[in-house]
C-alpha cells in the first residue's frame with residue numbers, strides 16, 4: 001500500500017455519531033451545546049432542528065439555536081441489553097431542556113442503578129464516547145450527567 005505524508009496519523013479518532021447535532025469543545029473553557037432550531041416568530045425550539053415551525057407552519061421562521069447545556073431528568077430506564085460496542089447496562093432517558101424540548105439521551109457519569117437517579121434532578125450536557133466502532137475509533141455523542149451536588 002502507498003503511504004503518503006498525510007497518512008501518518010494512527011491514533012484513535014473521535015467521530016461524532018452524526019454531523020450537525022452538537023458542538024464539541026475544541027479548546028479549554030469552551031462549552032458544548034446542541035444544535036437546535038428556534039422559531040423567530042413564536043419561540044418554539046426543536047432538537048434535532050426542523051426546517052419548518054410546526055406551530056406557525058410558515059417558511060423561513062426557523063433559525064439555528066445553541067441549546068441543551070442544562071436539563072432535568074424527565075424519565076429514565078436502565079437498559080441491560082446493549083448493541084455491539086455499547087456498554088451495558090446503560091441509562092436511557094428523556095431530558096427536559098431548559099429551553100423547552102424534551103429529548104432522548106443516554107445518562108453518563110453515574111452508576112446505572114435506580115437509587116442513583118431521581119426524576120427532576122439537574123443534568124448537564126457532556127460530549128463523550130458512546131461506543132467504539134470496528135476500527136477502534138471512539139464514536140462520540142451528546143449525553144447528560146447529574147450536576148454535582150444536586
Ligand SMILES: [Zn+2]
Pocket residue numbers: 039040041042043044053054055056057061
Ligand atoms: Zn413558530
